Amino acid sequence: MTSSAWLKWLLLAAGLAVLAVMPWLVGEYPLNLIITMIIYSLFALSYNVLFGQAGLLSFGHAAYFGLGAYTSVLLFKDLGFSLLPGILGAGLAGGLLGVLLGLFVVRLGGTYFALLTLAFNALIYAGAEKWRGLTGGEDGVAAMRPDLHIPFFGDVGMFSTVHWYYFVLIVVLLSTWFCWHFTRTPLGRLNECLRENEDRARFIGYNVYMSKVAVNVISAFFAGLAGGMAGAFQEFVTVTFINLDKATDVLIMTFVGGSGTFWGPILGACFLTYLNQVLSDLTEHWTLIQGIIFVLLVMYAPQGLSGLLISLKDRFWGARAGKLSPAAKGEG
Amino acid sequence: MDTLAALPVQALHGLVYGMLLFLVASGLTLIFGMMGVLNFAHGALYMLGAYFSFSILQWTGQFWLSLLVAPLLVALAGAIIERFFLRKVHSYGHAHELLLTFGVAYIIEELVKIFWGNEPLRVVLPALLAGSIPLLGIEYPVYRLFILVVSIVVFIIMFFVLYKTRAGIIVRASVANKRMVDALGFNVPLVFLVLFGMGAWLAGLAGVIGGPYLITNPAMASTIIIDLFVVVVVGGLGSIQGALIASLLIGQLQSIGILVLPQFAIFFEFLLMALVLIFRPHGLMGESK
Numbered sequence: 001m002t003s004s005a006w007l008k009w010l011l012l013a014a015g016l017a018v019l020a021v022m023p024w025l026v027g028e029y030p031l032n033l034i035i036t037m038i039i040y041s042l043f044a045l046s047y048n049v050l051f052g053q054a055g056l057l058s059f060g061h062a063a064y065f066g067l068g069a070y071t072s073v074l075l076f077k078d079l080g081f082s083l084l085p086g087i088l089g090a091g092l093a094g095g096l097l098g099v100l101l102g103l104f105v106v107r108l109g110g111t112y113f114a115l116l117t118l119a120f121n122a123l124i125y126a127g128a129e130k131w132r133g134l135t136g137g138e139d140g141v142a143a144m145r146p147d148l149h150i151p152f153f154g155d156v157g158m159f160s161t162v163h164w165y166y167f168v169l170i171v172v173l174l175s176t177w178f179c180w181h182f183t184r185t186p187l188g189r190l191n192e193c194l195r196e197n198e199d200r201a202r203f204i205g206y207n208v209y210m211s212k213v214a215v216n217v218i219s220a221f222f223a224g225l226a227g228g229m230a231g232a233f234q235e236f237v238t239v240t241f242i243n244l245d246k247a248t249d250v251l252i253m254t255f256v257g258g259s260g261t262f263w264g265p266i267l268g269a270c271f272l273t274y275l276n277q278v279l280s281d282l283t284e285h286w287t288l289i290q291g292i293i294f295v296l297l298v299m300y301a302p303q304g305l306s307g308l309l310i311s312l313k314d315r316f317w318g319a320r321a322g323k324l325s326p327a328a329k330g331e332g
Numbered sequence: 333m334d335t336l337a338a339l340p341v342q343a344l345h346g347l348v349y350g351m352l353l354f355l356v357a358s359g360l361t362l363i364f365g366m367m368g369v370l371n372f373a374h375g376a377l378y379m380l381g382a383y384f385s386f387s388i389l390q391w392t393g394q395f396w397l398s399l400l401v402a403p404l405l406v407a408l409a410g411a412i413i414e415r416f417f418l419r420k421v422h423s424y425g426h427a428h429e430l431l432l433t434f435g436v437a438y439i440i441e442e443l444v445k446i447f448w449g450n451e452p453l454r455v456v457l458p459a460l461l462a463g464s465i466p467l468l469g470i471e472y473p474v475y476r477l478f479i480l481v482v483s484i485v486v487f488i489i490m491f492f493v494l495y496k497t498r499a500g501i502i503v504r505a506s507v508a509n510k511r512m513v514d515a516l517g518f519n520v521p522l523v524f525l526v527l528f529g530m531g532a533w534l535a536g537l538a539g540v541i542g543g544p545y546l547i548t549n550p551a552m553a554s555t556i557i558i559d560l561f562v563v564v565v566v567g568g569l570g571s572i573q574g575a576l577i578a579s580l581l582i583g584q585l586q587s588i589g590i591l592v593l594p595q596f597a598i599f600f601e602f603l604l605m606a607l608v609l610i611f612r613p614h615g616l617m618g619e620s621k
Contacts, residue, residue: 057427111370115561122558123602288442295435
């Protein structure tokens with residue numbers, strides 16, 4: 001193994017260790033913020049399966065997230081589901097909607113995808129708002145977070161923030177591992193090939209349409225899972241979980257973090273959730289600042305924060321190892 | 333009044349909204365046809381028209397002045413967006429341009445909230461437009477008829493310019509084949525700038541006349557952008573005739589829908605969109621490329 005590969009594993013192990021002992025490091029309030037970051041990391045990761053890997057710009061990912069949130073809360077409230085089946089149900093609901101919408105939205109590429117995802121998100125939003133008997137309309141629905149039922153062991157209460165933290169952490173880590181592994185599967189590779197050259201994939205003989213639907217379903221499943229946990233975390237869900245703002249939030253998080261790397265979206269979700277918390281106490285114009293950061297990155301650093309970090313790393317560590325890129329040499 | 337008797341009035345309502353929608357959609361679809369950019373900020377420019385007009389009215393009390401000046405200010409804003417923002421990211425490709433216009437729309441929406449507040453604003457109309465006249469058996473608001481007249485006049489002028497003047501021919505030629513127009517020696521970046529400004533002017537004008545009717549509020553942009561996107565999907569991206577047909581269809585679907593099935597009125601346009609996607613994926617008037 002090369003030294004940089006060792007460094008990667010070391011960083012990963014250190015990160016996991018910090019996450020594992022987090023409840024001893026911080027108090028109740030920061031822990032809640034960290035749980036929010038973890039949930040939105042998964043949302044952004046799921047978004048990047050489309051945006052970064054498939055090159056599909058979606059304005060409608062809140063449809064899956066919101067449906068997941070409604071599903072978990074309603075399963076807890078009306079059907080008395082325990083925690084894990086409720087959250088998995090949220091993921092499945094997201095995935096099913098991913099099949100249904102996917103059949104429509106991936107037919108025409110590029111700009112049409114952006115248009116259609118936005119329009120279908122508006123449709124799902126209208127559905128949530130109008131079907132008051134089920135969703136409570138703008139008033140929303142509330143349900144207590146149920147216990148986690150583990151076979152042959154018993155029930156683990158989720159009232160404690162620490163228990164809930166570990167539950168969310170484990171679900172998101174497993175999902176992250178899956179998403180990372182997905183990029184190495186044949187379908188994951190094909191997904192990136194579709195972004196780079198769709199015609200070539202078609203000539204080789206792949207069914208481009210069905211592959212895109214499949215990728216949309218995977219992305220929608222994890223968005224639903226994240227939504228399910230967000231609903232369970234708030235113990236309440238309303239139309240703000242499914243509106244256009246929610247859809248654009250995840251786009252901004254993913255882009256700001258950097259869509260070109262696997263961990264960029266996680267960085268973006270954590271960074272913006274944290275800034276949101278800190279800055280919204282200081283200034284009411286936080287969303288404006290977020291918009292300006294976004295536009296500046298679009299104009300000057302399209303690879304986002306992770307792209308900036310990588311170019312910084314290359315500048316300092318790359319130089320020491322004598323691996324100067326031609327561009328960097330030109331600058332020096 | 334029973335449903336049948338209300339039909340002509342609702343159809344007229346639908347026509348008013350459809351024409352208004354077309355004013356905004358025409359700029360959006362021309363810009364797309366020519367530059368390949370889906371301008372997400374188009375709804376925000378429309379909203380700016382309404383707010384600029386509100387402030388001009390507040391300072392001067394002159395509605396007609398605001399009708400003249402506010403769209404020009406919006407055109408200026410559009411030209412600035414094209415010249416200083418969009419042009420910088422042109423080389424990164426269309427997805428990037430879409431992201432940029434989205435970011436600009438986001439910032440405009442936040443600025444509107446900061447300068448004008450979150451509450452809906454009431455626009456006081458001049459006496460000439462404020463009343464109502466008997467029409468189709470009811471008292472019909474004059475202002476809606478005014479919207480209809482303005483949008484039809486603009487529509488006629490626009491078609492005349494596009495189809496009968498040299499400038500219009502250059503624009504249509506650029507939509508059809510940008511590189512050929514460039515090769516013939518026309519300054520295509522300048523054409524882009526002017527077209528973007530004109531599209532913004534149309535959106536701003538629609539905002540000025542639409543603000544008092546659809547209520548000037550910070551959610552105006554995101555409300556109309558959904559209808560706009562449905563219009564371009566149904567009509568076909570880049571087709572001005574398609575935009576006209578789709579705008580009028582959606583106006584009718586919304587207003588007749590409210591009459592027939594009020595609970596489900598909002599779903600009809602999406603149903604139309606889904607049907608178009610299944611049977612004519614590139615839109616009613618769109619060409620598959």
